Amino acid sequence: MWSTNREVAAGDVVIIWQTRELIQPLLITPGKDFNSRFGHYKHTDLVGLPYGSKVGSRNGNGFIHILRPTPELWTMALPHRTQILYLADIAFITSWLDIRRGSRVIEAGTGSGSFSHSVARTIGSTGHLYSYEFHEARADKAREEFTRHGMGDIVTLTHRNVCKDGFTVDNSVDSVFLDLPAPWDAVEHAKKALRKDCPTRICCFSPCMEQVLRTVSALNEAGFTDITMYETLLRPHEVQQLPSPLPLSQVVGKLKKMEEKREEKRLRQIANSSKRKREDDPSATDSDKKARTDEPSAPQGKEEMKRQINLPDPATTEIDTSSSTQVTTQAKVNLSKASPEVRGHTSYLTFARLVPMLKQATEGVKENPVVSD
Ligand SMILES: C[S@@+](CC[C@H](N)C(=O)[O-])C[C@H]1O[C@@H](n2cnc3c(N)ncnc32)[C@H](O)[C@@H]1O
Known part of the structure; x- marks a missing residue:
C-alpha cells in the first residue's frame, strides 16, 4: 500500500499536514501547484524530499509537513x-x-x-x-x-x-x-x-x-x-505538568512567616481591646487603671513575638534539606483532569x-x- 520509498516521487499520494484540523491528501503531479493559507508550493519542490520533511513555502507564508500515508492518516x-x-x-x-x-x-x-x-x-x-x-x-x-x-x-x-x-x-x-x-x-x-x-x-x-x-x-x-x-x-484527559514544589526549607520559612503575621495580628487585637475596656470603664479608680495598664499587652519587639509563639529561628534552626530538595527538584507533578464531555458517538x-x-x-x-x- 502506498509508496515505501524514503523519498517522495512524482505520482505518490502524500499527506499534507498543515494543522491538526487541516490534513489533506495530495497526488504529486509535476507542473501543478499547491496553495493554502500556509503558503504556495510547487509539487516539484516536494519531489525527492524524505517523507516526514517540513517544507517552507515559496512565498514565506508558512510551512507544511509531507507525510507518508497510513490508514490512520488517510x-x-x-x-x-x-x-x-x-x-x-x-x-x-x-x-x-x-x-x-x-x-x-x-x-x-x-x-x-x-x-x-x-x-x-x-x-x-x-x-x-x-x-x-x-x-x-x-x-x-x-x-x-x-x-x-x-x-x-x-x-x-x-x-x-x-x-x-x-x-x-x-x-x-x-x-x-x-x-x-x-x-x-x-x-x-x-x-x-x-x-x-x-x-x-x-x-x-x-x-x-x-x-x-x-x-x-x-x-x-x-x-x-x-x-x-x-x-x-x-x-x-487534559494532562498538565505543575511547577516543581518548593524545597522543604523554603516551605518551612514561608509557613513561619505566615504564622508570625497571624500571631502579630492576634496580639494587636488583644492589646486594642484591653485599651478600649480601660477607657470605657467610668467606675475604675486611678489605681485600677494603673493596674490594668500593667496587664500584658502586645509585645513590641520581634524577639518577644517569637518567644510567645515559640517558633524556632530559621537562621539558627538546622533543617536537613538535602534529601527533600533532591526529591522536589526531581519530582514532576502531572495533573490529569478528565473532560466532563464524552465525545465520539x-x-x-x-x-x-x-x-x-x-x-x-x-x-x-x-x-x-x-x-x-
Ligand atoms: C456510511 S457509508 C459507509 C462508510 C464506510 N464504512 C467508511 O468507513 O467510509 C454507507 C454506504 O453504504 C452504501 N449502501 C447503502 N445501502 C446499500 C446496499 N443495500 N448495498 C450496498 N451499499 C449500500 C451507501 O451508498 C453508502 O456509501
Missing part, C-alpha cells in the same frame, strides 16, 4: 463522500471481528473507503476484502483510489445492492461488517457468505437504537449467538458470532473439518 485526510468510520470504532471492530493477516472479510457499503484501507493493511496480501457499494459513482471513485493506493489485489469492489442481491461469495469469509441503513435485510445473505467450518463473526454499525433492535431480531432469527452491542466513546456496534452446527461444519471447507467433542 481516515483523517480523505475526501468525504459519505459518513465515515473513525479510528476508535475501526480499532474496536477489527479487534472484535478478529480481523488479522490472511483474513477474508466482507464490508458493505464501501462509502468513502475509510474502513477498507485499515482492513486492507491488516489482512495484507494473503487475505481478501470483498467490498460492496450500490452507489455507482461512489463505487468507481473508491475503486480508483484502491488501485492508486496499491490495494487493487487485496480488495474486490462490487457495485451492487447487497440487501437485495446478496454477496458474490458463499461459505467463504471469516467476518462480515455491515455499515448500511438497513443491515437486517443483509443478515441472511451474510450468513450464507460466512464459512461454515469454524466460528465466524459479524458486526452491524447503526446510528439509532431502533436499527439496533431490528438487527438484533434478524441476527437471532438467523441463528447468530453471543449478540452484544457496544458504543465506542472517547473521554479526553457515531454509531452502535452490534456484534454476533455464527457457530456452525456439526452438520453444517462437515459440509463446509473439506480440507479443514471441524471436530466436535
